[in-house]
Amino acid sequence: GAALFYINVTEQAYEGVADYTFYNETGAALAESYRLGDWDVEVDAVPGYGFIQILTGVIYRFAGTSLLVAFLIFSWLAFWGLVMIVVAVRTAMPTANIGRVAALVLLLPSTIYWSSSLGKDSWMVFAIGICALGVTRLSMQRRGGLVIVLVGLAACAMVRPHVALMLFVACSIAYLGRRSRRHSLGLVGKLAGVAMLSVVGLILVRYATDFL
Numbered sequence: 296g297a298a299l300f301y302i303n304v305t306e307q308a309y310e311g312v313a314d315y316t317f318y319n320e321t322g323a324a325l326a327e328s329y330r331l332g333d334w335d336v337e338v339d340a341v342p343g344y345g346f347i348q349i350l351t352g353v354i355y356r357f358a359g360t361s362l363l364v365a366f367l368i369f370s371w372l373a374f375w376g377l378v379m380i381v382v383a384v385r386t387a388m389p390t391a392n393i394g395r396v397a398a399l400v401l402l403l404p405s406t407i408y409w410s411s412s413l414g415k416d417s418w419m420v421f422a423i424g425i426c427a428l429g430v431t432r433l434s435m436q437r438r439g440g441l442v443i444v445l446v447g448l449a450a451c452a453m454v455r456p457h458v459a460l461m462l463f464v465a466c467s468i469a470y471l472g473r474r475s476r477r478h479s480l481g482l483v484g485k486l487a488g489v490a491m492l493s494v495v496g497l498i499l500v501r502y503a504t505d506f507l
Contacts, residue, residue, distance in 0.1 A: 297411035298366040315362070315413040318351045323360045325352025342502060346453040347415050362413070369417035373410035376424030377401050383427040386435065415454045422451035423462065430466040441491065448495065456502040463499050467492050 305313040321338070328336045329352055336352075338345040351365055358364050381397045400406070410420040429443030444466050451459035470492065 297407045298370050301408060301412045302366075313412070314415070315366075318347055318413050319362050319365065321348045322351025322355050322365065325349065326355030326360055329353065329356040342453050342456050344415070347418060350418070351413065365413040366411070369413045370411045372421040373417035376421035377406065377410070379424030379428040383424075383431040386428075387431045418454055419451060419458065422447050422454075422459075425450060426462050426466060430469050433466070434469050434472075445495065448499065452499060452502055456499060456505075457507055460496075460499045460503045463492075463496055467496070 305311060305315075325336055325338070325348060328334075338348045341349070354365060354368055355361070358368075377400050381393070381400050384391055384396050384400075385393045406420070409416045411417070425447030426444055427447075429440050429445075429447050431440070432438075433440030433444055448459050448463055448466075451462060471489070
């Protein structure tokens with residue numbers, strides 16, 4: 296529903312000028328090349344717009360060139376990003392009013408509007424949701440937390456490295472501020488996590504600097 300509203304606003308207020316029209320056109324061209332077996336097609340810079348172009352091209356290659364399909368897939372990803380944020384809050388703060396949290400996250404007009412279309416906004420919401428879920432598991436010393444955070448940061452960095460860097464700083468603060476287990480393995484695990492986060496941070500700083 297929000298996607299239909301988004302398209303209508305774009306056509307009426309902006310005379311059809313929007314990022315999704317650009318991604319739709321380039322994605323269709325890429326899909327045709329992919330169907331012919333030519334996967335070495337020039338796109339815009341990656342990290343950046345190029346990643347969304349490639350992703351749209353891959354979707355069109357296997358699902359058919361359809362703006363409706365692209366909107367459904369991207370808005371579906373964004374929806375699950377928002378759900379992961381709600382789950383993260385519920386996990387970290389069991390006493391929170393989860394109904395109110397879910398309403399604020401899932402029904403916020405600006406969030407629904409901007410994450411409903413084909414484009415980088417939907418993908419970024421999806422990536423942020425992964426990071427939120429991962430850092431919650433990491434802070435609560437549950438398995439797989441660090442891996443999930445790294446996946447989320449990588450997904451974010453493919454489009455906006457400087458946003459990934461901000462997420463990295465936030466996740467690092469949460470990780471370093473958590474309580475360590477009393478036994479030695481807990482301390483070793485935390486030191487290993489710090490070492491890995493340091494490497495990731497240096498990589499993100501480099502990509503963010505180049506991007507900006």
